Amino acid sequence: MRNIILIIIITIAAAALLPSFNTGAEPAPPRREVVNLRYWTAPEHTRIVLDMSSESVYQVSRRSGPDRIVIDIPKGRLAAGLRKLNVGDGVVDGVRVNRLSSGAQVVIDLPVMSRYRHFALKPNNIHPRHRIVIDVKRIMTVTEKRRKTEKARKVAQSGDYIVIIDPGHGGSAPGAASRYGPSEKYYTLPLSKMIAEEIEKHRGFKAVLTRSGDYDVEWHRRIEIAAEHGGHCFVSIHINSNRNRRIRGSEIYFLSPEGATDMHATAVAERENMQIRMESRGERIEGDAGQILFEMMRNQALNQSSILAEHLADEFKQIGSIPFHDVRQANFIVLQGTAMPSALVEVAYLSNKSDVMQIKKKSVQREVAKAVASGVVSYLLENPPEKMEKRPIRLAVHTVSSGETLSGIAKRYSCSIKDIKSLNNIGNTSLIRAGQKLTVYTKAE
Ligand SMILES: [Zn+2]
Numbered sequence: 001m002r003n004i005i006l007i008i009i010i011t012i013a014a015a016a017l018l019p020s021f022n023t024g025a026e027p028a029p030p031r032r033e034v035v036n037l038r039y040w041t042a043p044e045h046t047r048i049v050l051d052m053s054s055e056s057v058y059q060v061s062r063r064s065g066p067d068r069i070v071i072d073i074p075k076g077r078l079a080a081g082l083r084k085l086n087v088g089d090g091v092v093d094g095v096r097v098n099r100l101s102s103g104a105q106v107v108i109d110l111p112v113m114s115r116y117r118h119f120a121l122k123p124n125n126i127h128p129r130h131r132i133v134i135d136v137k138r139i140m141t142v143t144e145k146r147r148k149t150e151k152a153r154k155v156a157q158s159g160d161y162i163v164i165i166d167p168g169h170g171g172s173a174p175g176a177a178s179r180y181g182p183s184e185k186y187y188t189l190p191l192s193k194m195i196a197e198e199i200e201k202h203r204g205f206k207a208v209l210t211r212s213g214d215y216d217v218e219w220h221r222r223i224e225i226a227a228e229h230g231g232h233c234f235v236s237i238h239i240n241s242n243r244n245r246r247i248r249g250s251e252i253y254f255l256s257p258e259g260a261t262d263m264h265a266t267a268v269a270e271r272e273n274m275q276i277r278m279e280s281r282g283e284r285i286e287g288d289a290g291q292i293l294f295e296m297m298r299n300q301a302l303n304q305s306s307i308l309a310e311h312l313a314d315e316f317k318q319i320g321s322i323p324f325h326d327v328r329q330a331n332f333i334v335l336q337g338t339a340m341p342s343a344l345v346e347v348a349y350l351s352n353k354s355d356v357m358q359i360k361k362k363s364v365q366r367e368v369a370k371a372v373a374s375g376v377v378s379y380l381l382e383n384p385p386e387k388m389e390k391r392p393i394r395l396a397v398h399t400v401s402s403g404e405t406l407s408g409i410a411k412r413y414s415c416s417i418k419d420i421k422s423l424n425n426i427g428n429t430s431l432i433r434a435g436q437k438l439t440v441y442t443k444a445e
Contacts, residue, residue, distance in 0.1 A: 031053060031054040031056075032052065032053065032054055032056040032057075032073055032075055032076040032077060032103075032104070033052065033053035033054070033076070033077045033078070033079055033104075034050050034051070034052060034073065034076065034077070034078050034079060034082060034097065034104055034106060035051045035052065035053050035079045035082075035129065036050075036051040036079070036082070037049070037050060037051075037082065037083075037084075037085050037095055037097075037106070038051070038085075038172065039085055039087055039092065039095065040171035040172060040214065040215045040216060041087070041089040041091070041213075041215060042171065042211075042213075042215035042216060042217065043138070043215075044137065044138050044140075044221075045091070045135045045136060045137050045138055046087065046089055046091040046092045046135070046136045046138070047133060047134070047135050047136075047171060047172055047215070047216055048085075048092065048095055048108055048133070048134045048135075048136070049131050049132070049133050049172050050071065050106060050131065050132040050133075050134075051129045051130075051131055052129060052130040052131060052132060053079075053129070053130075054130060055120070055122070055130050056073050056076060056120075056130065056132070057073070057074060058071055058072065058073045058074075058076075058120075058132055059071070059072045059074075060072075060116075060118050060134065062113060062116075064113065066109065066110075067109075067110040067111070067112055067113040068107050068108060068109050068110055069107075069108040069110065069116055069134065069136065070105060070106075070107050070108075071105065071106040071107075071108075071118075071132065071134065072100075072102075072103065072104075072105050073103050073104045073105070073106075074102055074103040075102075075103045076103040076104030077103075077104055078097050078099055078104050082097055084096040084097065090111065090138070091110070091111075091114060091136050091137075091138045091139075092108055092109070092110060092136055093109040093110060093111055094108075094109050095107070095108050095109070096109065108134065108136065110136065112139065114136050114137050114138070114139050115136075115137040116134055116135060116136045116137060117134075117135050118132065118133060118134045118135070119132075119133055120132050120133070121133060124274070126174060126175075126176075126177060126183075126275070131172075133172070149228070152225075152228040152229050152230075153228075155206060155208060155229045155230065156228070156229055156230025157230070158206060159204075160204050160205060160206040161204060161205045161206070161232050161377075161380045161385075162206050162207075162208060162229055162230050162231045162232050163196075163199050163205060163206070163207045163208070163231065163232065163233055163235065163376050163380075164207075164208050164209075164210065164225070164226040164229065164231035164233070164234040164235070164340075165192045165195050165196050165199075165207055165208070165209050165210070165235055165237065165372075166192070166209075166210040166211075166222050166226075166234060166235065166236040166237065166334065167185075167188040167189045167191070167192035167193075167209060167210065167211055167237055168184060168185070168188045168236060168237055168238040168239075168272070168334075169184055169185040169188060169238075169275065170185050170188075170189065170211050170213075170214055170215055170216055170217060171185075171214055171215040171216035171217075172216055173185065173216055173275060174186075175188065175238070175239070175275065176239060176240065176241035176271070176350050176351075177241070177350070178241070178350035178351065178356060179351075180350070180353050180356040180357075181350075181356050181360060183350070184238065184239045184241075184350060185214065187239050187347070187350075187359060188237045188238060188239065189211070189212075189213075189214065190365065191237055191347065191365055191368060191369065192209055192237050193209070193212075194365055194366060194368075194369035195207070195235075195237065195368075195369045195372045195373055196208075196209055197369070198369045198370050198372070198373035198374075199372075199373045199376060199377065201373070202373070202377045205377060205380075208225070208226075208229045208231065210222040210225045210226065219333055219334050222236075222334060223334075223338055226338060226340065227339060231338075231340050232340060232341075232380060232385045233304075233308055233340050233341045233342065233343075233376060233379065233380065234335070234338045234340050234341070234342035234343075235308075235312075235342070235343050235344075235345060235372060235376060236332075236334050236335065236342070236343070236344040236345070237345055237347065237372075238272060238344060238345065238346050238347070239346065239347050239348055239349070239350050239359065240268060240346035240347075240348065240349045240350065240351075241271070241349060241350045241351045242267075242349060242351050242352075243351070244351075245351050245352055245353070246352065247349055247351070247352060248322070248323065248348065248349045248352035248354055248355040249322060249323040249324060249325045249348070249349065249355070250316050250319070250322050250323070250324050250325065250345065250346060250347050250348055250368075251268070251324075251325045251326065251327075251328060251345075251346045252309045252312050252313050252316065252326075252327045252328070252343055252344070252345055252346075253265065253268070253269075253309070253327070253328050253329065253330055253332060253335075253343065253344040253345075253346065254302075254305040254306055254308070254309045254327070254329055254335070254342065254343050254344070255302065255305060255329070255330075255331065255332060255335040255336065255342065256329035256330055256331055260328070260329060260330035260331065261328045261329045261330070262328065264328070265328040265329060265330040266330060268328075268330060268346060269330035269331055269332050272332055272333075272334070272344075273331075273332065273333045301338070301339060301340060301341055301342070304341035304383060305335075305341045305342055305343060306327075306329075307341070307379060307383060308341045308342070308343050308375075308376070308379045308383075309327045309343045310327060311375040311376070311378050311379035311382075312343055312345065312371070312372065312375035312376070312379075313326070313327050313375075314375065314378075315370075315371035315372070315374045315375040315378075316345075316371050316375075318371065319364075319367050319368065319371055321358045321361075321364045321367065322347070322348050322355060322358050322359070322364065322368070332344050340385075341379075341383075345372060347359060347368055396413070396439070396440055397437050397438070397439055397440075398412075398413070398437070398438045398439075398440050399435065399436070399437055399438075400432050400433065400434055400435060400436045400437075400438060401434055402434035403434075404432070404434075405430070405432075406420060406421075406430050406432055409432075409438065409440065410440075413440045415440055417430075419440070420438060420439075420440055
């Protein structure tokens with residue numbers, strides 16, 4: 001009897017340890033099977049995603065006559081009923097599959113050969129499957145490129161207050177999931193469009209969205225779009241999620257390079273950052289920030305960001321349908337590198353039923369949009385950017401030579417040891433080694 005109980009306990013324990021996507025009674029899918037094909041058209045690329053049953057070895061090659069990108073999965077299989085994709089967006093004609101004796105083959109047909117990149121992604125708490133991702137770049141003519149820059153320059157020089165609204169996630173990155181409705185990306189875009197509409201109702205204000213459709217935008221591209229359009233402030237729109245389904249309400253965040261105000265803020269930043277890391281494989285991230293050499297009015301922007309967050313909070317306190325928590329600070333990747341006052345709004349909790357019921361209502365969305373718009377407008381009117389002290393600070397990369405010390409490097413660039421430590425994730429040690437690359441602040445001319 002004791003043995004039986006023991007076996008039952010072990011079985012329960014083993015089942016509890018299995019990831020949630022693998023607990024069903026269905027037999028495990030065969031290894032290296034292409035389960036599904038998906039695509040998203042973005043302004044600058046088309047993303048093709050192969051959902052795989054397991055981690056898979058694959059090779060990508062380009063072929064011509066006709067132009068195509070071929071993904072070979074040796075010993076791979078194709079799921080029954082796997083249908084080809086008709087894309088036809090000017091970048092990709094379509095995606096088809098071939099069953100070969102050597103394995104599975106996925107062919108991306110192109111109207112013209114383009115640059116592409118590929119990477120594999122492991123499952124996470126949002127995507128239960130392994131994935132192979134291929135991004136095919138859109139080829140832009142010189143005229144198209146010029147027209148695009150011209151358009152952004154016109155906005156930047158319009159003399160209006162420019163507000164950048166950043167709809168969180170998009171495309172293959174759905175954001176937080178919810179048991180009560182669609183995932184985060186389905187709320188952030190319509191909400192951001194509504195916010196832009198509300199902002200433009202104010203004379204002398206223009207809103208620019210970092211994405212206008214359901215597609216992936218890398219975090220640094222979001223920041224570039226903000227800079228190109230001469231943004232005066234940046235507001236990223238998200239919907240929160242928590243394991244505790246009782247937690248609800250809205251929260252406003254601004255950047256803290258030193259760390260979060262509390263455990264809750266750390267968890268929220270970690271969730272959002274984890275998704276950015278997943279979504280931006282192969283791209284520059286955090287530690288490489290020095291290579292971007294973006295201009296940062298750091299102390300100024302941070303100080304202003306806290307004022308912007310307070311203005312937003314004052315408006316959110318008036319919303320009756322969703323309770324407001326407070327303003328918090330945490331280290332969000334998407335807020336790093338914005339040379340302008342910036343904030344991140346977590347509008348509600350997708351893990352809380354009452355919050356979802358509210359945020360699904362158009363009237364509540366309108367209320368939230370008006371709150372963001374009023375907060376941003378009152379902030380900019382009271383803190384006009386012209387009055388901001390212009391003290392641009394740049395980031396640079398310093399390679400340590402032998403014999404150099406942290407204090408010596410700090411002195412050379414007129415930045416503090418604390419700055420160097422936080423920029424490079426150096427803990428309590430003062431030890432550096434020759435050849436080590438350190439990101440430092442340096443005063444711009
Ligand atoms: Zn988010």
